[in-house]
Amino acid sequence: MDTGCVRMPPTAGVEANQDWMLAKYRQKAYKMCMAENVKNTIGRLRTDIRRHDYLYYVLNQPEISDQQYDKLFAELKALEQANPQFITPDSPTQRVSERPIEGFAAVRHAVAMLSMDNTYNADELRAFDERVAKGLGSRNYDYVVELKIDGLAISLRYEKGVLITAATRGDGKVGDDVTANVRTIKAIPLRLMGDVPDVLEVRGEVYMPTKSFVQLNKVRIDAEEQAFANPRNAAAGSLKLLDPKITASRNLSFFAYATGEVSQTLAGNHYQSLQWFKKLGLPVNPDIKEAKDINEVIDICNSWGEKRHKLEYQIDGMVIKVNRFDQRDILGATGRAPRWCISYKFAAEQAETVVESIDVQVGKSGILTPVANLTAVLLAGTTVKRASLHNFDELNRLDVREGDTVVIEKAGEIIPQVIEVKKEARPAGTIQFKIPSQCPNCGGDVKKDQDGVYIRCLNTNCFGQLKERLKYFAGRGQMDIENLGDALIEQLVETGLVENFADIYKLTKDQLAGLERMAEKSAANVIQAIEKSKTRPLWRFIAGLGIRHIGGQSAQILAEHFGSLEAIMAAEEEELRAVEQIGPTMAKSIYEYFRDEKKREVIEGLLAAGVKPAQPKIKRGGKLAGKIIVVTGSLETMTRQQAEQTIRQAGGKVSSSISNKTDFLLAGGEPGSKLDKAKKLGVKVIDEKQFLEMV
Ligand code: IVH
16 A cells, blocks of 8 residues: 555665664654554544534434444544544544543533523413514514424533533523533534634533433333433433443433524524534524514414424424524513523323223332223324323322223323323222232232332242343343343243243253244244343343342443452442442342342353353442543553553543642653653652552
8 A cells, every 4th residue: 555655664674884864764754654644544534424423413414324434433443542642532432431520510601591481372472572572663573483392401612613511501600511421412513613613602402312211211110210200301310420421321412502602603693593503513403493473483383283293302392582683682681581582382282081991010020010001092192002000109199990081191291191080070880999919910919118109019939020020131221132022031931931030041942943933043043142142241231130229320330330240249238338329229239139049049040051241341449540640651561552541440540641630640761741740740650560560
């Protein structure tokens, strides 16, 4: 390949007394030129990736497949890994920080983030329009109508096109610095494109698409964690996590809809500024419309009443904004909200239907949940046939009976629930639902939890529970055993082939092929999927066990903290409690789980069957936990990058510059100015040997 570089001299052939100076010079030039080539390639890959992000997130017109995109990304990552000196914070590879953050610093907004007044019907919208007309002294103005996304307002500060800070609204004047978490949102560019102003604050909504919200809640409910009431809470909760890696897994997205501080604006009105945002690479909602007057505004609002359920995210209303900035200035704001803007809130949609029967389901930890089977009814875009009644206290409070006419509503617009019983429509002869005194699945004893409202089946051998536990274990967020679906699991339990997790790994192709609806080929697929799941990461394995109060997130924390299954199993309750974000209830639950003889046997069975939960890379609480270390100069036994990786693995933090927060400077040969600075600041300097001893 022609690199365009000075040709490297054949070192072996250079005579010692020949002009070795020239040879050395050539070597150096060659290396520099190669480095320059690598740098250029890295630059080109970054530009390409940013362009594809733009095509995907802003224009909604991707030109390449996900696989092709992943390939570009992997190429960049590999080049950066081999040449870490070229890594910059705005590289697309630098979204997720390896280490958890300490907390959220306060950020004062350069321009306050106000809230909005609400309207609920056309009359109130007209009254708003009258106030605008009066304030401007004419009817010569127009509006922009936007979707009111059910998420969380965020302010992004770009300086010279680079994302510097991301902050929540907070009280409007001071918010929380959530930069590390916001950087993980792929729709938010880390660097803007084209002609960028020196300072640009972009405001917009961080939101969680409906699919991800439903999936997240499912996982949380399975782990007996509190479900999020709506996508807004889910988005807010996800931005307030201390581990950006978990935020990265939450699949958040973003739409830009306003500016804060700008050093120079290129737009006279809001609509133009949104077009300008798009040019800079910021995603803007595609359903934003200009409206010439309030009648058009009302028509647009009405048109979304039904259509909104087809969106991939939730909206709770519309936002109406006066378009021209000079007119906004004239209208000004009250203390709380601008006078040029108003929200139009949709009423929560409800439907009436009949409870045909009430079922009791048993969950994986034995919780009994009453569920209403309903006469099918259309609600907020979907046909609803079942609604959870949550628990027996709730069922009693509402006094829901078979045969009742009930009002249902979607919680967070998504999960159907019964909110009211039409007592006046109750047919004669209905009877109050009796709380089961036995498990409807196995007939075992049931008991109400000491501390809560749940009723549980106490039989640890309950088939119903076992089925649910196995479904969860094999589920997508856990061991992810493709092809081992719910129906097959039910058969495996009913035929007695599987009595615990370990039995899954003892299944043979012939046993599976002998089951109903299973052929040779599908049996082989299942065996293959089971085999593949043996090397899932440790955290998925821990999550799969279904330990009470331990979902995917806490499993990740445990796996990273302890580093091995053995260490987690051996941990004392106090040790568990000392882990950040692992509360006393969780600690007790984990401790007790691993002290149960039967559960240990199953785990041993899993390990004996070849399940090898893979080790996570990062060890929290390692030998260098909490230490900030700078590396300089050339090392003898490792590259700088390897040293940095070792530091991270031992729980330390690598910094590129010396400050009085630095704990050590690891200095190799020819350390340069960093050594001088370390000495000046009294930072401890260690050599390679000392470093190796430390780790
Ligand atoms: S504009 C001064 N536009 O609604 C108003 N807000 O209830 C600046 N929201 O805090 C906000 N979609 O979190 C605006 N298209 C949109 C919006 C939107 C959702 C949220 C935002 C704000 C809240 C006010």
